Amino acid sequence: MTMLTYPAATLMPAHWRDFVALTKPRVMTLVVFTGLCGLLAAPGHIHPVLAFTAILCIALGAGAAATLNQWWEADIDAKMKRTANRPLPAGRMDRQAALHFGVGLSFFSVILMGVATNWFAAGVLLVSILFYVFIYTIWLKPRTAQNIVIGGAAGAFPPIIGWAAVTGDVGALPVALFMLTFFWTPPHFWALALFVRPDYAAAGIPMLPVVAGERATRRQIWFYTAIMAAAALAPVLLRLTGIVYGSVALAGTAVFVALAFQVYRSRETDPARMKPERRLFKYSILYLFLLFGAVVVDRWLLA
Amino acid sequence: MKPEDQDQIRARQKSRSIVTGLLLGFLAILFFAITLAKIGASHAI
Numbered sequence: 249m250t251m252l253t254y255p256a257a258t259l260m261p262a263h264w265r266d267f268v269a270l271t272k273p274r275v276m277t278l279v280v281f282t283g284l285c286g287l288l289a290a291p292g293h294i295h296p297v298l299a300f301t302a303i304l305c306i307a308l309g310a311g312a313a314a315t316l317n318q319w320w321e322a323d324i325d326a327k328m329k330r331t332a333n334r335p336l337p338a339g340r341m342d343r344q345a346a347l348h349f350g351v352g353l354s355f356f357s358v359i360l361m362g363v364a365t366n367w368f369a370a371g372v373l374l375v376s377i378l379f380y381v382f383i384y385t386i387w388l389k390p391r392t393a394q395n396i397v398i399g400g401a402a403g404a405f406p407p408i409i410g411w412a413a414v415t416g417d418v419g420a421l422p423v424a425l426f427m428l429t430f431f432w433t434p435p436h437f438w439a440l441a442l443f444v445r446p447d448y449a450a451a452g453i454p455m456l457p458v459v460a461g462e463r464a465t466r467r468q469i470w471f472y473t474a475i476m477a478a479a480a481l482a483p484v485l486l487r488l489t490g491i492v493y494g495s496v497a498l499a500g501t502a503v504f505v506a507l508a509f510q511v512y513r514s515r516e517t518d519p520a521r522m523k524p525e526r527r528l529f530k531y532s533i534l535y536l537f538l539l540f541g542a543v544v545v546d547r548w549l550l551a
Numbered sequence: 552m553k554p555e556d557q558d559q560i561r562a563r564q565k566s567r568s569i570v571t572g573l574l575l576g577f578l579a580i581l582f583f584a585i586t587l588a589k590i591g592a593s594h595a596i
Contacts, residue, residue, distance in 0.1 A: 295588040
């Protein structure tokens with residue numbers, strides 16, 4: 249990592265909105281949603297205030313991880329069009345402030361989770377933050393093209409944390425949801441990586457399309473989609489869920505597979521004209537929302 | 552430092568103080584609510 253000198257504007261105290269921006273609120277919505285679904289699908293009862301606190305802690309933990317990620321990658325973000333306007337690369341905030349904010353938020357979210365729910369859930373939250381910052385951001389992302397496959401594990405933790413906040417342990421269903429999110433991440437991110445490839449290339453990040461080329465990326469998207477489809481249908485076969493999840497998973501996964509197949513077959517090399525890739529990326533987000541929502545509906549119907 | 556900069560710094564400090572105050576107020580209410588929930592839970596057992 250190289251140290252950059254930022255404009256003198258950093259003497260100005262950062263706007264509070266920039267602290268919020270550091271936590272990547274938009275990414276947080278998916279994390280909060282999957283965490284909430286894990287919590288609602290868990291057997292047993294949790295006081296609504298404690299449930300709210302648990303979800304708040306998951307959101308703050310994700311925000312802390314995102315903040316530390318941007319603290320570490322400020323120089324890389326400065327080279328990419330998509331990220332150059334983030335608070336650190338744009339010089340609107342002192343790096344040290346971002347570090348303190350990220351570390352403080354990490355401690356706060358983990359301790360609050362432990363006090364409000366249980367220390368097992370707090371432990372899993374801590375592991376997910378450490379995993380995202382150290383294993384993914386610092387170690388793997390700059391070194392291997394399979395970075396997001398392993399990094400995806402960090403994003404797959406929330407349903408486990410939500411479940412653990414209620415039960416104090418891990419069950420088969422949250423593990424199945426973990427696997428689903430884990431194998432969903434590669435096709436989701438590589439679809440994005442295909443159409444923002446010039447950005448990643450400029451920043452020197454070894455994303456798969458940059459290192460292995462587009463053909464290989466399309467093959468890998470197809471490969472991981474197949475595993476993801478198996479993971480999506482596993483809860484049905486294991487009888488962990490009911491008819492609602494079963495039908496949503498079947499229909500939703502069929503559409504996902506069809507879109508992934510279009511991406512696999514495409515030979516387009518101009519990022520501006522990559523329509524199937526954009527479609528798959530957008531649909532993949534909706535897909536995860538649908539499947540997790542269906543898990544909760546199922547649980548309530550069964551109850 | 553120009554006077555405009557000074558004004559902007561003051562404005563930012565003020566908005567940050569307000570947000571910090573609101574957050575602290577929210578946390579005070581949240582911790583109180585958590586305490587009540589916990590006491591209720593231990594009574595239930």
